Each structure stands twice: as C-alpha cells, then as structure tokens.
Amino acid sequence: MKRRDKLEIVNDILLAIQNKGGKIKPTHLLYKSNLSHKKMMEYLSELMEKNMVAEENEKGKKMFIINQEGFNFIKEYKKIKEFSDSFGL
Amino acid sequence: MVHFVCGPLWFLNADLIIEFISLLIALLIGLFSHRASKFTSERKYFYFAMAFYLIAASFGIKMLATWLSCSQFKQVVFQSITIIQYNLNSVQTIYALGSFLHRFFMLTGLLILTTLCLKIRTNKTRLLLLFFIFISTWFSRETYFIFHLIAAFLLLYISLSFYANHYRKQTKNSFLVALAFALMFISQLIFIFVLLDPTLYVAGVIVQLLGFLSLLLTYLLIGKK
Secondary structure (H helix, E strand, O other): OOOOOHHHHHHHHHHHHHHOOOEEOHHHHHHHHOOOHHHHHHHHHHHHHOOOEEEEEEOOEEEEEEOHHHHHHHHHHHHHHHHHHHHOO | OOOOEOOOHHHHHHHHHHHHHHHHHHHHHHHHHHHHHHHHOOHHHHHHHHHHHHHHHHHHHHHHHHHHHHHHOOEEEEOOEEEEOOOOHHHHHHHHHHHHHHHHHHHHHHHHHHHHHOOOOOHHHHHHHHHHHHHHHHOOOOHHHHHHHHHHHHHHHHHHHHHHHHHHHOOHHHHHHHHHHHHHHHHHHHHHOOOOOOHHHHHHHHHHHHHHHHHHHHHHHHHHO
C-alpha cells in the first residue's frame, strides 16, 4: 500500500471534518484520519495555525470545525490531484 | 541568406492567430502547474511548468520572427510556399538567432516533458540530453528537418507515456491528454514533409492546434471540479 504524503493526510483530515457536516469529535477524527493520536494532534495544531481548522467547545465537549481556508485547501487539492492524474505526474 | 518556411501566403494571418492560441494554452497549463508547485512544494510540477513556459516562449518568438519578417522584408512566393529573403546582414543575424531560440526553447520544453515522463531524475542525464539538443539545433545544416524530427521523436515518447497513463487511469482527462500529444506528434510528422507539398503546412498547423485545444479542454475540465 502506498504511503500517504503530508498533503494527502491533511486532505484526509479536512475531508473527514467536511463529511461530518464541518464539525467532528476528536475520537471520530482519530478513527477517520487513520493516524496515531500524537501525529493527529501535530497535524491539527499546524492546521489551526494556518487557520484551516478551529477548536471549539460544544456542551463541554471538544470539537474541531473546518474554516473557509480548509474548504479552499480541499478544492485546490482536488484540482491538483486531477491535474496530476491527467498527466501522470 | 536565411530562408524561413511560413507556408502558403494566404495562411500567414491565420497561422499567427493559431500560434497565439497555442501560446495562451501552453501558458495556462504552465501557470496551473506553477501554482501546483507552490501548493505542494514538489519539483515535478515546477519542471512541468517550465516545460510549458518554454513551449509558450517558443511560440512567442516564432510569431515575432514571422511578423517581423513578413511585414518588413521582401517575400518571394516559390511553388506557393512563402520564402522570406533577408538582405541585410544584421537582420539576418537577428532572425537566425530568433529562429534558433524558437527551436531550442521548443525542444528543451519537450525534452523536460520527456524526462518527466521517463522519470529521468539525474541532472547529469538531463544535461547530457540538453547538450545534444543544443548541438543538433545550433550546428545542423538541415535545421528545419532536424528540428521536426527531434520534436516528433520526443513527442512519440511523451505520447506513449500519456497513453500508458490513460490505460491505467481510464479517465476522460487522461484520454484528452494522450490525444493532445498524439495529435502534436502527428503534426510534427506532417511538418517534416512540408517541402514536398506546401499545403501540408496548413494541415500540420491545424492538427497541432487540435492537440492544444484538447489540452485546453483538459484544463477547463480540471478547473470545473
């Protein structure tokens, strides 16, 4: 099985949040992103720094929400993936 | 005396327009790939962008050379092929340089695409191939034939690679890319035989345009996603 690169992992994380209606619990995200807890938190802190993801409390529970920057990333990544596949890059 | 084959006289304006369209399409693909290289920080997208920038520059130089030569110098129609004669040494030198740059940029662009398709990653091999391209375009006596022959050969490799990619991916876009480069390959084969029949030049340019339009369609389909 091919190892995922960094952008692919970021895309998977953002897609997991998007597919859950833009908001996801950390446990669900851990399951969906297929990463260790430590790795997932590293990625999430980077995504929060880049304003793609934000953390919020909902009824005392921690949730991660996707921001506009995150949606933009997914859109751009999809185009570049399609470009790459079309030209076999 | 430098001679430059422009095809039939009636086709000159259409030729310029077609080359401008091809230039714009090559530029669009180059800019998209450049954006991808910034987004992903992957070198392959940067090289891909460079290849298309060089192809666009090659068209630009050819257009400029054709326009300059056709607007300022004496045209001689020989067997319905337009041959432009240069009587001034300085103009002749400038034109020869323009003609060389057009060929060199086009072949270097195609060479970069070939190295990407064949997954050649060592700079030594890339430089060696570039050296051969330079030698064959600068020192060749039969520049016209050598240029189209090398271009056809490189495009054959690129087309086969894109066909293999389409065979794996089976998508509409991969098909359009394979079709685009197959058409460009055919156009180069047609250009080789232009001196036998001048109308072949028109056919070559149109087939080449169809290739670039296929690339444009791919670009638009990717943009729609």
